[in-house]
Amino acid sequence: MSEWGGPVLLLATGACLQAFFAGCELALAASPLPGLRRRAASGSRGASQAVAFLDAPERFLTATLVGSTAALVLSGTAAAILGTRLGGPAGAAAAVLLLGPILTVVADLVPRAVCQYQAERVAPLLAPLLATAARALFPLMALARRGAAALLTVLRIERSGRSPFLSREEIRLLLGQGDRGAMAGGARPLIDRVFAFGERTVREAMIPLADVVALPEGATVADAAAMVEAHRLARIPLYEERVDRLTGFLHTLDLLGRDASAPLR
Incomplete structure (x- = not known):
């Protein structure tokens, strides 16, 4: 060689x-x-x-x-x-x-x-x-x-025994490795939403009533447009008389092509 x-x-x-x-x-x-x-x-x-x-x-x-x-x-x-x-x-x-x-x-x-x-x-x-x-x-x-x-x-680091409980990451890994058809059609999205909800903060899931941005049913399209511009919202709750009596939601797309002085409902 x-x-x-x-x-x-x-x-x-x-x-x-x-x-x-x-x-x-x-x-x-x-x-x-x-x-x-x-x-x-x-x-x-x-x-x-x-x-x-x-x-x-x-x-x-x-x-x-x-x-x-x-x-x-x-x-x-x-x-x-x-x-x-x-x-x-x-x-x-x-x-x-x-x-x-x-x-x-x-x-x-x-x-x-x-x-x-x-x-x-x-x-x-x-x-x-x-x-x-x-x-x-x-x-x-x-x-x-x-x-x-x-x-x-x-370093005085003790080897910890394995916990008998599964972590969130291990459950997700098992779900990803599971056999197809083992869960009903709507079960997997439901479990995914449960995990996603657990990662949200309380501030994202529950807003104090005093801080809720909402409009009364008698508001006009101009009022809604001003609120959308001020708060950059995609949907606005509508209430009747009091904020805790919600009656529905207004999507920003619902404002397109409508007269500014017209009532929302």
């Missing part, structure tokens, strides 16, 4: 490994668990391995993190060797700086995007390969776990 062949092969190997681990991470993270469980129940070994990873996410996350780091070191070393042979220390620095962004796009962002959109199809194919890589990387993974545990001890 020529003096250039070795570093080039090393660089290509590092880039391929980096793409593999990046794709594995996104494919497993974005895969719908119910679909993988069905395929695993039907006898798919790849789907069974993917389910095993998702049931213990720290395992596949550690494997992809350690693998990506090792691949990055491999690629960086190869780039430095090539740069040194081309232009000495300055060439090595230039090669690392130039190849860094290129590898980030080609060997990281592109595989992540592809595997994210084809997650359920790709995950069973990549999971057995990742399991093999995890066994090969076991010493480094064990070292990473112990280092993380030691850091938590130094």
Whole structure:
């Protein structure tokens, strides 16, 4: 092998490994668990391995993190060797700086995007390969776990047990991964509105009666136009005698083409 062949092969190997681990991470993270469980129940070994990873996410996350780091070191070393042979220390620095962004796009962002959109199809194919890589990387993974545990001890951060209750984000994730047809047609929009209402402030949902902008039924079109211009409203409540006796709403489009002196009703 020529003096250039070795570093080039090393660089290509590092880039391929980096793409593999990046794709594995996104494919497993974005895969719908119910679909993988069905395929695993039907006898798919790849789907069974993917389910095993998702049931213990720290395992596949550690494997992809350690693998990506090792691949990055491999690629960086190869780039430095090539740069040194081309232009000495300055060439090595230039090669690392130039190849860094290129590898980030080609060997990281592109595989992540592809595997994210084809997650359920790709995950069973990549999971057995990742399991093999995890066994090969076991010493480094064990070292990473112990280092993380030691850091938590130094920082006096205790590992909290998992709560038996689901968070709002987890419920949304489960709804997104749920089987189609499992809920009635109007159930999903209703649940989405419940979540949206929970994110609104009290000020948005309940305005004090004294601050409500409304018009009496006997007001004119000119009065309504002035109120719309002053408060920038799309709809204005109408009341009879008192503000707490609302009788309807006036939409700003209802004012178009009407005589300014005409009553609203």
